[in-house]
Amino acid sequence: MASLPIPRRLATVVLSFTIGSFSCHSLSAQTNTPRVVGYYADWNKGSYSHQVVQYRNITHVAHAFLIPNTDGSLGGSSGFAYPDLVQTAHQAGVQVVVVLGGWGQSAGFSPMAADTAARRRFVQDLLDFCSANSYDGVDLDWEYPASAADSANLTSLVRELRAAFSTVNRPLSISLAVPSTDWSGRWFNVTAMKDMVDWYGIMTYDYYGSWTAKAGPNSALYGNFSTNTEGWVDYSFSYYTATRGIPAGHLLIGLPFYGWVFNAPTMYGASTGATQKTYATIATFQGWTPFWDGEGMVPYMVNASGTQTVSYDDTVSLRLKCEYARAKSTGGVMIWALGQDRIAGEQPLLQAVGAGMGLPTSVPPLALEGSPSTFMLCQNYPNPFNPTSVFTYQVPVASDVRLAVYDLLGREVAVLVNERKSPGSHLAKFDGTGLATGPYLYRLSAGHFVQARVMLLLR
Numbered sequence: 001m002a003s004l005p006i007p008r009r010l011a012t013v014v015l016s017f018t019i020g021s022f023s024c025h026s027l028s029a030q031t032n033t034p035r036v037v038g039y040y041a042d043w044n045k046g047s048y049s050h051q052v053v054q055y056r057n058i059t060h061v062a063h064a065f066l067i068p069n070t071d072g073s074l075g076g077s078s079g080f081a082y083p084d085l086v087q088t089a090h091q092a093g094v095q096v097v098v099v100l101g102g103w104g105q106s107a108g109f110s111p112m113a114a115d116t117a118a119r120r121r122f123v124q125d126l127l128d129f130c131s132a133n134s135y136d137g138v139d140l141d142w143e144y145p146a147s148a149a150d151s152a153n154l155t156s157l158v159r160e161l162r163a164a165f166s167t168v169n170r171p172l173s174i175s176l177a178v179p180s181t182d183w184s185g186r187w188f189n190v191t192a193m194k195d196m197v198d199w200y201g202i203m204t205y206d207y208y209g210s211w212t213a214k215a216g217p218n219s220a221l222y223g224n225f226s227t228n229t230e231g232w233v234d235y236s237f238s239y240y241t242a243t244r245g246i247p248a249g250h251l252l253i254g255l256p257f258y259g260w261v262f263n264a265p266t267m268y269g270a271s272t273g274a275t276q277k278t279y280a281t282i283a284t285f286q287g288w289t290p291f292w293d294g295e296g297m298v299p300y301m302v303n304a305s306g307t308q309t310v311s312y313d314d315t316v317s318l319r320l321k322c323e324y325a326r327a328k329s330t331g332g333v334m335i336w337a338l339g340q341d342r343i344a345g346e347q348p349l350l351q352a353v354g355a356g357m358g359l360p361t362s363v364p365p366l367a368l369e370g371s372p373s374t375f376m377l378c379q380n381y382p383n384p385f386n387p388t389s390v391f392t393y394q395v396p397v398a399s400d401v402r403l404a405v406y407d408l409l410g411r412e413v414a415v416l417v418n419e420r421k422s423p424g425s426h427l428a429k430f431d432g433t434g435l436a437t438g439p440y441l442y443r444l445s446a447g448h449f450v451q452a453r454v455m456l457l458l459r
Contacts (some may be wrong), residue, residue: 001306002232008210020256021209022163022217023208023376027062027333029054029371030335032282032317033059033358033359034056034059034325034326034330034331034332034333034357034358035059035060035252035331035332035333035334035355036059036060036332036333036334036335036353036357036359037059037060037062037097037175037199037201037252037332037333037334038053038057038058038060038061038062038334038337038338038350038370039062039064039066039099039334039335039336039337039338039456040053040056040061040062040063040085040334040337040338041064041065041338041339042063042064042065042076042077042080042082043077044337044339045082047192047339048338048339049336049342050084050085050088050089050343051080051088051271052339053085053088053089053338053339054288054350054351054354055088055089055092055093055094056354056358056359056360057070057091057119057311057347057350057351057353057354057355058094058335058338058350058360059091059359060094060095060096060097060136060355061085061094061096061097061098061331061333061338062096062097062099062139063080063082063086063097063098063099063100063135063309064099064101064103064139065099065100065139065279066080066098066099066100066129067072067100067101067105067108068100068101068106068108068112068122069108069112069116069189070108070112070115070118072111072112072115072117072118072119072120072122072123072125073121073122073125074100074122074125074126074129076387077106078081081089081133083133083134084136085256086134087134090134090199091325094210094429095136095167095173096134096136097135097137097138097139097173098126098129098130098133098135098137098138098139099135099139099173099177099409100126100138100140100141100142101140101141101142101143102141102143102171103143105207106141106142106143107195108390109145109150109154110145110146110150110153112147113150113153113154113156113157114150114153115256116173118335119153119156119157119160120160122157123160123161123164125140126161127165127168127172127422131168131212133448136172136173137165137172137173137174137175137198137238138157138161138172138173138174138175138177138260138299139176139177139201140154140157140175140176140177141176141177141179143177143179143184143360143423144177144179144184144187145184145186145187145188147187147340148196150186150187151187151188151189152192154187154188154189155189155192155193156172156175156191156194158176158197159196161174161196162196164175167345167372168313173195173198173199174197174198175197175198175199175200175201176188176193176197176200176201176451177200177201177334178190178200178201178202178203178240178303178354179203179240180202180203180205180206180207180231180236180254181230181235181236181239182205182239182243184301185239185240185244185355188200190240190243190244190246191244191246194247194250197250198250199248199250199252199331199332200240200250200252200342201251201254201334202237202240202251202252203254203336204232204233204236204237204253204254204255205218205254205255205256205336206218206219206239206256207219207220207230207231207232207268207277208230208262208274209227209276209312210260210273210274210275210276211262211276211444212230212271212274212362213219213262213270213271214264214268214269214270214271215262215266215267215268215269215270215271215274215298215309215311215426216228216229216266216268217232217267217293217298217300217309217311218233218256218258218259218260218279218312218313219233219254219255219256219299219313220232220233220293220295220296220297220298220316221234221266221296221297221300221320221321221324222231222234222295223295223296224295225370226295226321226355227295227315230270231438232296233253233321233324236346237251237253237330239330245322248328248329248330248331249329249330249331250331251330251331252325252330252331252332252333252334253321253324253330253332253333253334253337254324254333254334254335254336255313255315255321255333255335255336255353256312256335256336257276257278257313257335257337257338257339257340257341257349257350257424258276258278258282258312258336258337258340259276259277259279259282259306259308259309259310259311259312260275260276260277260281260311260312261272261274261275261276261277261282261310262274262308262309262310262311263308264305264308264309265302265306265307265309266302266306266309267291267300267309267311268377269309277310277312278340279312279313279338279340279345279348279349280341280342280343280454282301282312284405285301285303285310285342286301287303287304287314288301288303288304288310289301289302289303289304291334293455297317297428298311298312298313298317298455299313299314300312313349313444314349314379314454315348315349315351315352315379316383316384316439316454316455316456317385318352318356319347319352319353319355319356319383319384320355320384320456321356321459322352322353323384324354324358325357326356326358327360332357333353333355333357333397335350338350344374344376346379348378348379351379351381352379352383355381365406374391374394374396375393375394375395375396375399375447375449375451376394376451377391377403377442377444377445377451377452377453378391378392378393378395379453379455380453380455382431383455383456384453384455384456384457384458385430385432385456385457385458386428386432386457386458386459387429387432387433387457388431388432389429389430389432389434389455390428390429390430391403391416391426391427391428391430392425392426392427392440393395393425393426393428393430393444394424394426394436395421395422395423395424395426395446396423397423398420398421398422398423399420399421399446399449400416400418400419400420400421400446401418401419401420401421401426401444401445402417402418402444402446403415403417403418403442403443403444404416404418404426404442404443405440405441405443406431406440406441406442406443407438407440407441408440408441409438410437413435415443416428416429416430421431421446430442432457433455436457437457437458438455438456438457439455439456439457439458440454440455441454443457444453
């Protein structure tokens with residue numbers, strides 16, 4: 001077979017194929033099992049109920065968002081409390097924390113935290129809410145303190161929360177979502193609060209977005225400032241450990257289940273705007289050329305007309321971030337947001353994170369939700385793998401199917417299926433013994449349907 005074209009690009013490998021249609025007083029004890037905190041956005045309750053959350057792949061649900069009012073009362077949706085979510089999570093051994101604030105909903109923090117009476121009410125209302133609804137702790141997502149006064153008031157708020165939580169007969173956690181850089185991170189007195197806080201979740205995403213003049217990786221693992229001016233995961237982790245003195249075990253690495261579509265011709269090209277899209281949406285993009293950023297260790301794609309670039313994370317880049325988090329002995333990872341990777345009953349990113357963090361994740365069932373009505377090639381499991389992995393695919397009608405594996409030079413290294421298949425879901429196993437460490441491409445063709453995905457062999 002002819003080799004696929006490999007254009008030369010800085011720190012980048014291009015994979016030339018078309019993406020097909022798819023579809024929380026006692027601080028929590030540190031254990032050998034890291035935390036995997038999945039944020040659950042309340043507004044997605046209708047489309048992503050408690051019944052479809054893969055609890056086996058997480059240790060905590062962060063239920064977002066209640067809103068801090070200036071007088072210390074709790075605002076938000078009148079139907080926010082979700083007893084079915086809490087009960088089902090607890091039955092699965094998963095804790096549930098309530099999240100306060102969030103982007104665009106944090107204006108009440110500053111005046112509330114500055115007022116002694118409002119702080120007292122806020123603390124009591126939170127304690128009452130957690131007790132009445134069986135929540136296991138609170139996560140403060142103040143985006144963002146902006147002054148020395150805000151910083152001091154936040155520290156007072158956390159101190160008062162910890163004192164109140166110490167009066168109850170069950171441990172309640174306190175965690176904070178913190179920014180990825182010093183631009184706003186400097187106003188979080190993490191040193192003063194570290195013995196009061198169970199974990200800090202670093203928002204290691206949105207390094208680039210609609211506010212930047214150029215396209216860039218949403219959540220690169222590594223980088224250099226000559227190319228990437230906004231930051232990356234390793235830079236943010238080093239900022240909090242080396243510069244701010246926070247033990248690695250108190251930090252969680254943020255993982256995005258979404259990406260940004262930039263009006264830009266290529267990565268680091270000038271951008272006239274950007275739109276956030278979930279992974280489930282990005283997985284449906286057709287006719288985009290996928291690239292692998294060998295420095296940032298993340299994928300991106302450029303559309304056929306060369307006018308848009310999408311930066312996102314896939315199962316390979318997330319597994320690499322999980323391996324980083326474990327190698328650095330962090331407290332774990334956090335995900336924004338659960339449900340954003342749900343495709344035809346599967347949650348491939350969540351499954352990859354659960355496996356990558358060493359949780360007792362099981363192989364998903366072969367059968368997908370409902371009877372096959374479309375062609376589909378699922379992400380291999382496990383991924384990364386050594387040396388074997390399993391592919392799941394489905395065909396809605398009897399079809400001549402070919403499933404093959406290629407290296408980055410486009411050379412065919414294995415043919416796993418080359419025969420007529422009956423309608424339904426099927427398995428194929430790949431053995432990479434003898435192959436070099438690195439990414440590989442696997443491609444399914446059946447009639448006019450063609451789909452390819454990337455997997456990573458790690459020795």
